[in-house]
Amino acid sequence: MSYRDLRNFTEMMRALGYNRLISMENFRTPNFTLTADILVWLVKRFDPDADIHDLYMTEEDRVLLVRSAAEFMALKGNVMLNTKRIYQADGYAVRELLKIAGLLYEALRAHGNDVAPSWGTPSGTSIDVTSYIQDLRLSRELASQVTSKGAVIYDLLAKEIEMREARNSSINNLLEMSKVEIAIKEAITFSKESIQNTKSLIENVAITENSLDAKIEKKQSELERNQKRLQTLKKVRPAFLEEFEKLEVELQGLYQEYITRTRCIAYLEQQQEEAQVAEQERMQKRQKETRKLMEELQMEDARRLMESEMGMGDTPVLMSSKPTRRLRTATASKMRLTTGRGRVYGSMTAADDDENSYDSDSDLLLDEDDDGNSEFLGSGDDMEGLPLESKSEPSDDDF
Amino acid sequence: MQLKLSFPKDAEHQDTVSCVSWNNTEEVFSCGDDHVLKKWNLLTTDSQKICEFPEELNPLDFHCFSRNIGIRKTGQDQMLIASSDGKFHLLGKSGRIEKTVEAHKGAVLVGQWAPDGASFLTAGEDGQVKIWSRSGMLRTVPVHASGVPIYCACWGPDSNNFLYTQGKHLVIKSLLPNVKPNRWRAHEGLILKVAWEQINGRIVSGGEDGRYKVWDSYGSLVFNSMLHEHPITSIAWSPNGEMFAVGSFNTLRLCDKSGWSQYLDKPDTGSLYSIAWSADGTQLAAACANRKVLLAHVIGRRVEWGPLEATTTRRKTVVMSNAVHSGSDTLEFPERVIHLALAYKHLVVVTTTQCYVHNINNINTPVIIDLREGSVYMVLLAEKHMILVERSSIGVYSYDGRLISSPKWPSLNTATLNPSQISLGPDCIAARDQADEKVIQIFDINGKEIGTPLSHTTQIGEIGLSNGGSAFERLLAFVDRTRDLYIATVHPRPSTSRKIDKLGSVVQSFKWNSHLNIIAAIQDTSLTLWYYPFIIFVDKKLLRRTAVIKESSEFGHRPQVTTYVGNHVGIRRSDGALINSGVSPYLAILHGYSMSGSWKDALRLCRMVKDEALWACLAVMATQGKEIDTAESAYAAINQFDKVLYLQHIREIKLKPVQMAEMSLLGGNVQEAEALLLQNGMIFRAIMTNISTHNWERALEIATRNRTHIDTVLLYRQRFMDRLGKQEANEKFNMLRSNVEINEEQIDVKVQYELEKEKDRS
Structure with a gap:
C-alpha cells in the first residue's frame, strides 16, 4: 500500500465532499464496508440515477456490487477497474478507487479553475445545449410552415385563373369622380357626426364627473362637520353629570350598606330558625319522655286495677284503698274516652324503643283531647300535673 | 496578529505540492508529486525550476538545513528529501541528487535535520526511526519496528532527544542510553503532525480527531483546541517560539504560544500538507494539495510602552500611536519589517538590512544603522543603550547608532x-x-566581564537585571529550575564576593520595574511585589514586610508578568488576555527621594501614607544611606526596638568613621565596615569587629599584618573555645599559640588603653 495514494485519496474525497472522515489507518486491514460505501458514493456521484447493487452483507452481494460498479465505470466513465483488487478492500483497492476519485477531482479542479478567472464562459455549455434545442424546435416549426404556406399558395394560384377576369374587368371599369366624391363626403359627414356624438358624450361624462365631485365634496364637508360636532359633543359634559356621579357614588355606598344589613338580617334569621328548631327538638324529646312516663303510670294503674278487681273477689290483701280508687276512676274515665284503644296501648308497651312507633305514639298523643295536651304543655316538667289532675277529677265526676 | 496570504500566480506545480522549505529569508523551495523542485523568490516574485526528479521519486518530506542564513548568501548546505519508495536523497545546492539511501520498508514519511546540523533522522511506515550522519551513514536505530507507521517525528531543543508519533500516542525518546522514553496518549484520533519548539521546548500536535494540542516538554497538556471539521495536516512553530501555524483542509490558523487562536483564514487550497516558517519568523510558506504554494507574512504585531503603541499594519509600514495625544504617525520603510521594539522613549525597527532608531520626541528622523549580517534575532532596549542579537554576535549600540561593544563568550x-x-x-x-x-x-x-561568571547550583531559567538606581545598586534576579527566585549583586564590592540570596519560591515569572529596583513576580496564582529586594542582604527579617502580595481571581490559571512600566504591572493570563494591575505610586516617590537623598521628604511621605512596607523600605534605605535619624524613626515605626536602641548607641559614638562603620554593620556590610575602620587607622576596632562577628581568621590576619594585638585575638579565641568546651583545631592559631605569650592582665590593660585612645581622638 502506498502512503501517497492513500494521502491523495483522502484529500480528493475531502475535496469531493465525502461525508465521513477517511483515516490513514482505515485501509491497513481489509475494510469492505468502507470500500463499498465509497464505491457506491462515487458511482452515485458520477450518475445519481445509476442502478447499482448496494448490498454487501453476503458474498454474492459483494461480488455483485463490485461487478456492477466496475461495469458501470467501464461503460460510463471509461475507467477500467480491477475487480479483484477492489474486493480485497485494502490499499490496492484504494489505488483502484483513486482512479474514479481522480477523474472526479480533476473535473472539479478544472471547473474550479475555469470559474476563477471569468464567470461567463464555463456555464455556457449547458446553456448552449438548451438554445440548440430551441433552434431545433424553431426550425421544425418553420419547415411545417413552409409546407402549409406552399399549399395555400398553390390553392390561391389555382384560383387566379378565375379571378384574373374579374380583376381585369374591375381594372377596366372606370369610376365616376362625382359619385366617388359624394360617397366620400357622406362618409365624412357620418364620421363627423359620430365624432360630435362622442364629444358630447365626453362632455357629459365631464359634467357628471363634476357633479359627482361636488356631491362628494359636499358629503365630505358634511361628514367633517358631523365629525366635529361629534367631537364637541363628546367633549361637552352634560349638566347634572357631576351630581349624577356623586349620587352614583352615594348609591354605591348605600347599596353596600344595604347589602351588609341584609346579610346580617339573613344571618340572624337563620340563627333564629336554628334556635327554634333546637327548641322544638328539645321539646319533643321532653314530650316523649313525659309520654313514656305517663304510659308507664297508666300501665301501672291498669295492672293495679286488675289486681284490685281480682283481689276484691277472693283476697282483701291490699294497700290503702283510696289512692287506688282514684287511679282506677281516672283510668276508667280514660278508657272510656279512648274506646277500644286501650288494647292498642297495651300492645304498645313492648315496642317502646321503636322510633316509628314512638312517632305514631306522639301522634296519638296529639290526637288526644286538647285538654290533656294543653295540660301537658302547661305543666312542663312538673309531674305534679298528674296528681293535680287526679285530684280534680274526682271532684268533676261524682260517682 | 494576522496573516496576509498570497499565491504566486504565474507558475504552478502540475500536481499536489507536498513539501516546502525555506532556503533563506526570501526564497522558498517546494516540491510535489510532479517531480519538480521549484524555487520561489519573494522579493522578485518570480519562480524558477531548479531540477526535475526521476519519475519514481515522490517526495514526502523535504528539509533544507542552512548553517548560515542570510539575506545575501544562498546558504543551504544540504537538502534532504524523503520519498515514498523508502529512500531518502541528499541534494546539493544545484538540486543534483548526491546520495540516495534505501532507508525504510514502505514510504519514508519524515526526514529532518537535527538543530545542530550534524545528523538527521528519518522515520517511515515500518515504524522505525533511524538517525543518520551528515553524509548519510546510518548511526543508530533508536526506535525499532513496531508495525505502527510513524507519521511525524521531530528533534527536541537539544539534539539529544526527539519526539515521534505512534498512532494516538506521542513518545519522547532520548538518544542517551538508559533514559526511559516518555510516552503518553495525546489524541483521540491518529496523530498526523507534531512540532517541537527549540526555545521554550513546547510541543504542539495535531491529528485526525481535528484538534491541535499544546504540551510542555514533559508531556503535560497546556492547551486543547476546539474541534476542527477536518484533520490537522500540518503544524509549524515560528522560530522565535512566539506563535505557531496550523493547517487543515482549506484552513490556516495562526495561534500564539499558549495555543489561543489569533487568526483564521479559509483559503481555497485543499489540505495544507506542510508549513514552513522563514528564519526571521515573519513569513511562512505552505504546500497546498491543489497544486498551489501559499505564501503569507505576519502583520499586526504590536508593541507598547506606557501610552505609546506601535503596530505593523503592512509589510513595510508601522503605525505609531499615542493614547494620550490620540494622534498617530505612519512610518514607511523601504524593506520588510522584521523586528519591532518600543521602550524608554525609543522605537527600534529592524528591517532586512537596516535598523531604524526613532526617538519618540522626533519620530520622523530616525537614526539608521546598517546591519552587519542582515539577520537580527532579538532586540533589547534599555535606558541609554540597546542590544541587537545578530546571527553570530551580540552588538551593544547607543541610541545615536554607535556600536559600543560586542560582548562574547565561548558558548554563545x-x-x-x-x-x-x-x-x-x-x-x-x-x-x-x-x-x-x-x-x-x-x-x-x-x-x-564583571567579575567571574555567576554560577548557581541548579539550572537557571529566566534572568533579569534591575533598571533603577546607580551602578553599584545593580541587582540580577534569576529563577532556577525549581522555580525559586534569587537575587544577586552584579558589581562585587572591593574584596568581597558576589552576594546571592533567595527571594521567594514557586515563582512562575517575574519582571523588574522599568525605572526602579522593584520586582513584580507571579507566585503560584498571586502577584507579589518586592518593594526593595536589596533588603535581603541587609535584614532578611524585614523582607516579608516589604513584600506585598496581591491575590486576585482575575489572574486565572498560570498568569505571567509581561510588563512592569511605571506603576502598572501587565499580566497575561493563560488564555491570552492582558490585565493591568496598578501599584502604589508612593513607592516610586519614595525610591526617588532616597536616590536624591531627600530624607526629610521621605519621612514626611511615609508619615502620610502610614504603610508598614514603606516604613520598612525607608528604614533600610536610610541605613544604606547612613542616615541615623531617618533610620531611627523608620525602625521605630515598624517596632524594631533593637534596631532603634542600636542606632541610639551609634549616635553616642563621637568618632565619625566609627559611626559610619557601625551603620555599615547595621546594614549587614561587615567588609565595608572593616575597610572603613582600616582606612581610618583604627586597627584595634577592626580587629574587635571581626572578633565580635566571629570572623576569627580575618581578625588574626589583620592583627598579624599590623603586628598588634595578636595576643588579644588569641586570648579572645581561647576564651571562646573554652566557652564552647572545644579544642583548638585551626592550625594558624595553634602555631601562634606556641610562639606568642598570652598575659591576660597585660592584654586587658592594652584593651583599656586602646579604648582610652579612641575617646581621646573624639
Whole structure:
C-alpha cells in the first residue's frame, strides 16, 4: 500500500465532499464496508440515477456490487477497474478507487479553475445545449410552415385563373369622380357626426364627473362637520353629570350598606330558625319522655286495677284503698274516652324503643283531647300535673 | 496578529505540492508529486525550476538545513528529501541528487535535520526511526519496528532527544542510553503532525480527531483546541517560539504560544500538507494539495510602552500611536519589517538590512544603522543603550547608532538564545550560558566581564537585571529550575564576593520595574511585589514586610508578568488576555527621594501614607544611606526596638568613621565596615569587629599584618573555645599559640588603653 495514494485519496474525497472522515489507518486491514460505501458514493456521484447493487452483507452481494460498479465505470466513465483488487478492500483497492476519485477531482479542479478567472464562459455549455434545442424546435416549426404556406399558395394560384377576369374587368371599369366624391363626403359627414356624438358624450361624462365631485365634496364637508360636532359633543359634559356621579357614588355606598344589613338580617334569621328548631327538638324529646312516663303510670294503674278487681273477689290483701280508687276512676274515665284503644296501648308497651312507633305514639298523643295536651304543655316538667289532675277529677265526676 | 496570504500566480506545480522549505529569508523551495523542485523568490516574485526528479521519486518530506542564513548568501548546505519508495536523497545546492539511501520498508514519511546540523533522522511506515550522519551513514536505530507507521517525528531543543508519533500516542525518546522514553496518549484520533519548539521546548500536535494540542516538554497538556471539521495536516512553530501555524483542509490558523487562536483564514487550497516558517519568523510558506504554494507574512504585531503603541499594519509600514495625544504617525520603510521594539522613549525597527532608531520626541528622523549580517534575532532596549542579537554576535549600540561593544563568550549561539535568558540593564548585560545552564555571564556595557561568571547550583531559567538606581545598586534576579527566585549583586564590592540570596519560591515569572529596583513576580496564582529586594542582604527579617502580595481571581490559571512600566504591572493570563494591575505610586516617590537623598521628604511621605512596607523600605534605605535619624524613626515605626536602641548607641559614638562603620554593620556590610575602620587607622576596632562577628581568621590576619594585638585575638579565641568546651583545631592559631605569650592582665590593660585612645581622638 502506498502512503501517497492513500494521502491523495483522502484529500480528493475531502475535496469531493465525502461525508465521513477517511483515516490513514482505515485501509491497513481489509475494510469492505468502507470500500463499498465509497464505491457506491462515487458511482452515485458520477450518475445519481445509476442502478447499482448496494448490498454487501453476503458474498454474492459483494461480488455483485463490485461487478456492477466496475461495469458501470467501464461503460460510463471509461475507467477500467480491477475487480479483484477492489474486493480485497485494502490499499490496492484504494489505488483502484483513486482512479474514479481522480477523474472526479480533476473535473472539479478544472471547473474550479475555469470559474476563477471569468464567470461567463464555463456555464455556457449547458446553456448552449438548451438554445440548440430551441433552434431545433424553431426550425421544425418553420419547415411545417413552409409546407402549409406552399399549399395555400398553390390553392390561391389555382384560383387566379378565375379571378384574373374579374380583376381585369374591375381594372377596366372606370369610376365616376362625382359619385366617388359624394360617397366620400357622406362618409365624412357620418364620421363627423359620430365624432360630435362622442364629444358630447365626453362632455357629459365631464359634467357628471363634476357633479359627482361636488356631491362628494359636499358629503365630505358634511361628514367633517358631523365629525366635529361629534367631537364637541363628546367633549361637552352634560349638566347634572357631576351630581349624577356623586349620587352614583352615594348609591354605591348605600347599596353596600344595604347589602351588609341584609346579610346580617339573613344571618340572624337563620340563627333564629336554628334556635327554634333546637327548641322544638328539645321539646319533643321532653314530650316523649313525659309520654313514656305517663304510659308507664297508666300501665301501672291498669295492672293495679286488675289486681284490685281480682283481689276484691277472693283476697282483701291490699294497700290503702283510696289512692287506688282514684287511679282506677281516672283510668276508667280514660278508657272510656279512648274506646277500644286501650288494647292498642297495651300492645304498645313492648315496642317502646321503636322510633316509628314512638312517632305514631306522639301522634296519638296529639290526637288526644286538647285538654290533656294543653295540660301537658302547661305543666312542663312538673309531674305534679298528674296528681293535680287526679285530684280534680274526682271532684268533676261524682260517682 | 494576522496573516496576509498570497499565491504566486504565474507558475504552478502540475500536481499536489507536498513539501516546502525555506532556503533563506526570501526564497522558498517546494516540491510535489510532479517531480519538480521549484524555487520561489519573494522579493522578485518570480519562480524558477531548479531540477526535475526521476519519475519514481515522490517526495514526502523535504528539509533544507542552512548553517548560515542570510539575506545575501544562498546558504543551504544540504537538502534532504524523503520519498515514498523508502529512500531518502541528499541534494546539493544545484538540486543534483548526491546520495540516495534505501532507508525504510514502505514510504519514508519524515526526514529532518537535527538543530545542530550534524545528523538527521528519518522515520517511515515500518515504524522505525533511524538517525543518520551528515553524509548519510546510518548511526543508530533508536526506535525499532513496531508495525505502527510513524507519521511525524521531530528533534527536541537539544539534539539529544526527539519526539515521534505512534498512532494516538506521542513518545519522547532520548538518544542517551538508559533514559526511559516518555510516552503518553495525546489524541483521540491518529496523530498526523507534531512540532517541537527549540526555545521554550513546547510541543504542539495535531491529528485526525481535528484538534491541535499544546504540551510542555514533559508531556503535560497546556492547551486543547476546539474541534476542527477536518484533520490537522500540518503544524509549524515560528522560530522565535512566539506563535505557531496550523493547517487543515482549506484552513490556516495562526495561534500564539499558549495555543489561543489569533487568526483564521479559509483559503481555497485543499489540505495544507506542510508549513514552513522563514528564519526571521515573519513569513511562512505552505504546500497546498491543489497544486498551489501559499505564501503569507505576519502583520499586526504590536508593541507598547506606557501610552505609546506601535503596530505593523503592512509589510513595510508601522503605525505609531499615542493614547494620550490620540494622534498617530505612519512610518514607511523601504524593506520588510522584521523586528519591532518600543521602550524608554525609543522605537527600534529592524528591517532586512537596516535598523531604524526613532526617538519618540522626533519620530520622523530616525537614526539608521546598517546591519552587519542582515539577520537580527532579538532586540533589547534599555535606558541609554540597546542590544541587537545578530546571527553570530551580540552588538551593544547607543541610541545615536554607535556600536559600543560586542560582548562574547565561548558558548554563545545567538540562534537559540532565549529572550528570557538575556537581559540588558542600564550599565550591564547578563546572559545565561548556553552550554552550562547553571552559569550566568555578566558584562558591562563596554563588553568587559564583571567579575567571574555567576554560577548557581541548579539550572537557571529566566534572568533579569534591575533598571533603577546607580551602578553599584545593580541587582540580577534569576529563577532556577525549581522555580525559586534569587537575587544577586552584579558589581562585587572591593574584596568581597558576589552576594546571592533567595527571594521567594514557586515563582512562575517575574519582571523588574522599568525605572526602579522593584520586582513584580507571579507566585503560584498571586502577584507579589518586592518593594526593595536589596533588603535581603541587609535584614532578611524585614523582607516579608516589604513584600506585598496581591491575590486576585482575575489572574486565572498560570498568569505571567509581561510588563512592569511605571506603576502598572501587565499580566497575561493563560488564555491570552492582558490585565493591568496598578501599584502604589508612593513607592516610586519614595525610591526617588532616597536616590536624591531627600530624607526629610521621605519621612514626611511615609508619615502620610502610614504603610508598614514603606516604613520598612525607608528604614533600610536610610541605613544604606547612613542616615541615623531617618533610620531611627523608620525602625521605630515598624517596632524594631533593637534596631532603634542600636542606632541610639551609634549616635553616642563621637568618632565619625566609627559611626559610619557601625551603620555599615547595621546594614549587614561587615567588609565595608572593616575597610572603613582600616582606612581610618583604627586597627584595634577592626580587629574587635571581626572578633565580635566571629570572623576569627580575618581578625588574626589583620592583627598579624599590623603586628598588634595578636595576643588579644588569641586570648579572645581561647576564651571562646573554652566557652564552647572545644579544642583548638585551626592550625594558624595553634602555631601562634606556641610562639606568642598570652598575659591576660597585660592584654586587658592594652584593651583599656586602646579604648582610652579612641575617646581621646573624639
